[in-house]
Amino acid sequence: MASQSTALQHHFENAEQQKDASTIGMWVFLVTEIMFFGGLFLAYMVYRQAYPAAFASASNKTDLWLGAANTTVLICSSLTMALAVHYASIGKKNLIVLFLVLTLLLGGTFLGVKSVEYHDKWVHHEIPGANFECEGCADAQHASLFFACYFGMTGLHATHMIIGIFIILYLIVKARKGDYGPEWHTPVEMFGLYWHFVDIVWIFLFPLLYLIDRSGGLKG
Amino acid sequence: MITAPSPVLTKKNYLNEAHSLKSWLLTKDHKRIGILYLISVTFFFMLGGLYAAMIRLELMTPAGDLLESNTYNKVFTMHGVLMVFLFLIPSIPAVLGNFLLPLMIGAKDVAFPRLNLLSYYVYLAGGLFIFTSLILGGVDTGWTFYTPFSTSYSNGYVLTTGLGIFIAGFSSILTGLNFIVTIHRMRAPGLTWFRLPLFVWAHYATSMIQILGTPVVAVTLFLVVLERGLHIGFFDPAYGGDPVLFQHMFWFYSHPAVYIMILPSMGVVSEIISTFSSKKPFGYTFIAFSSLAIAVFGFLVWGHHLYVASQSVYAGMVFSILTYIVAIPSAIKIFNWLATMYKGSVRITTPMLYAFGFMGLFTIGGLTGLFLASIGLDVHLTDTYFVVAHFHYVMVGGAIMGFLGGIHFWWPKITGRMYPEGWSKLSAIMVFCGFNLTFFPQFLVGYMGMPRRYHVYPPEFQVFNVLSTAGAGLLGVGYFVPFIYLLWSLKYGKLAGDNPWGATGLEWKTSSPPIHQNFEVTPVVTQEAYTYTTEEVAHIG
Ligand SMILES: [Cu+2]
Secondary structure, eight states, X not given: OHHHHTTSOTTOXXXXXXXXXXXXXXXXXXXXXXXXHHHHHHHHHHHHHHOHHHHHHHHTTSOHHHHHHHHHHHHHHHHHHHHHHHHHHTTOHHHHHHHHHHHHHHHHHHHHHHHHHHHHHHHTTOSSSTTOOOTTOSOHHHHHHHHHHHHHHHHHHHHHHHHXXXXXXXXXXXXXXXXXXXXXXXXXXXXXXXXXXXXXXXHHHHIIIIITTTTOOOOO | OOOOOOOOOOSSOTTTSOOSHHHHHTOOOHHHHHHHHHHHHHHHHHHHHHHHHHHHHHTTSSSOOSSOHHHHHHHHHHHHHIIIXXXXXXXXXXXXXXXXXXXXXXXXXXXXXXXXXHHHHHHHHHHHHHHHHHHHTOOOSTTTTOTTIIIIIOOSOHHHHHHHHHHHHHHXXXXXXXXXXXXXXXOOTTOOGGGSOHHHHHHHHHHHHHHHHHHHXXXXXXXXXXXXXXXXXXXXXXXXXXXXXXXHHHHHHHHHHHHHHHHHHHHHHHHHHHHHHTSOOTTHHHHHHHHHHHHHHHTTOGXXXXXXXXXXXXXXXXXXXXXXXXXXXXXXXXXXXXHHHTTSOOOOXXXXXXXXXXXXXXXXXXXXXXXHHSHHHXXXXXXXXXXXXXXXXXXXXXXXXXXXXXXXXHHHHHHSBOOOHHXXXXXXXXXXXXXXXXXXXXHHHXXXXXXXXXXXXXXXGHHHHHHHHHHHHHHHHHHHHHHHHHHHHHHHSOBOOSOTTOOOSGGGTSOSSOOTTSOSSOOOOOSOTTOOOHHHHGGGO
16 A cells, blocks of 8 residues: 555654654653643542542532443443454454444543533532532532542543544544555554543543542541 | 864755745754754743843842832743743753754654654744733743632733643653653664763653653643633632642642753763763763652652641651752762863863853752751741742753853754854853852842842842842843854854864764754764764864
């Protein structure tokens, strides 16, 4: 394929060096992402530790079933993404496109469910700020910190999903042209790493925001 | 003296290969991107310098007669923001690092040239945001943006400035990422890790800090923006938050950020001292690993900024000890440089003068840092001019001396021409004297109790402030003279030849200025760095 042979950029000696560079670059990028999310995780941990009762009661306001459904959706999207990478590496053009589209749809579903949840919070005045209310919360002022973390973390996560969806669209266009095959499919593979990373972040967010101490168990 | 064949300007090189504006603005050549950065950081340096001049003029008299207090707050904030985020952080890595890393490792370019160009424009976008908020009326929070003042009370343009820093941060992250991959995967055949020039080691350590620290300050500013813009509170006690958490997160980056400024500078000094002593640096591995040690320990000391901010005394003690420890790798470098010069054939050139300046000023800056690291003394010195003097000795005395030294050292390589020897030595001495005259009195007046960030002060402090302002004038001239003669040298400077210093690095093995692909043939490295042969020593003449 013509586009495959021109894929080697002039400053690399060979395809292997180029592939190595992309892979290391992607992993380094993911490290920066961990540090980026890390700041928010730190804020969450500090405040959860300081105000356990407020956090426990506020976490009851999250929708367990929507959260669980979304977790399932996202794990499935990781599977379809992994399959897309697999078929890219053996050059099955139609299957690459199929699994990329499925990943796209699952990602879209996640964002749809997420916006339903956001809307819910909006209706119940559970967005921190002047109109913030937390019905039945032990400590409304510090419960607002829970929601600040909730929106900060899920918002940043959703932003990554939205960026990911644009990249999938680009990959689909390229895959349809037959750009990816056994020789060269680095973009699909690198994007796979990104998508799995975003997935893993959610795997941490779900228990932190929806599950821990939901019954308000730890008293005193 | 052995007469070398008189140097000629290579006919085709990266500078004259294409002339259109587009060929510059859309270039993927790391050398041209380095030049773009050089122009931009110089612009922001001058702007930041203008604000410094306003501060020093105001402080000539004890009364607040030139600027109102609100204006003064904005002036020192803009000085700090411009200098830290738009000049010091990108100065050496983005200018010299970009230009030299691929040359030093015998590569045709950095690993991701397009990403490199992108990070330049990301930097410009961040600069534009900050510049816009400056035009609109500025910010008055200090460069540290402490909450809740920055999120709830300040009337300045915190949002635009914060976003500007956030954006510029990504430029720094992408540059670091690019350098790490470049050093790992683009080295010429035979160039093993322990054959790398120390400049490359220093940049590797710097890149580590850039990729690990910068995302944290980015997310911190993101939270400040959320709190100020959308009232999603994290730090303001009115929202139930903890303002000290902001300080922890801010300094987790901003202490290591000092090493983003100083480590590359140390890399430059290592190259200069080795070259002008014609000796392999004493303790090559020690210098290399001390860079990494500084990067690692630099991440563990941020709490020394919080001794008086409700941090527990026990935490303070740990941070204090760790801060003392981080002084060790810095001292190792100083001693190794001295030992390198010992019994070397030392040539006193302009870059060497800057390297001497670096060692002197950084030593004073580092040692006064130990004063501040001790908990008891810090209570007395917190928020005084002692702190201002200390970090200027490190950040200006250290980073800018290295930057100017590096610019002079590699100017023949970058432009193919020499700078005027007499003028450059004169200005190097002016910078050194002007700097000390500006900042040494601040140690004294700070120790006597003059607080930072006020524009009115008791009359008994005036004599120190007048000295300081006089020094700032001299320093300003010292910075301005190189600006003039370097521009002059572009046209009238003597032709430099490929290796005017008799240096050993790969960058000196190609033509000056280098061709677009850097080397005609990919070099093969067969020996350690800094192996001075008789041919190179002959240059000493
Ligand atoms: Cu510090």
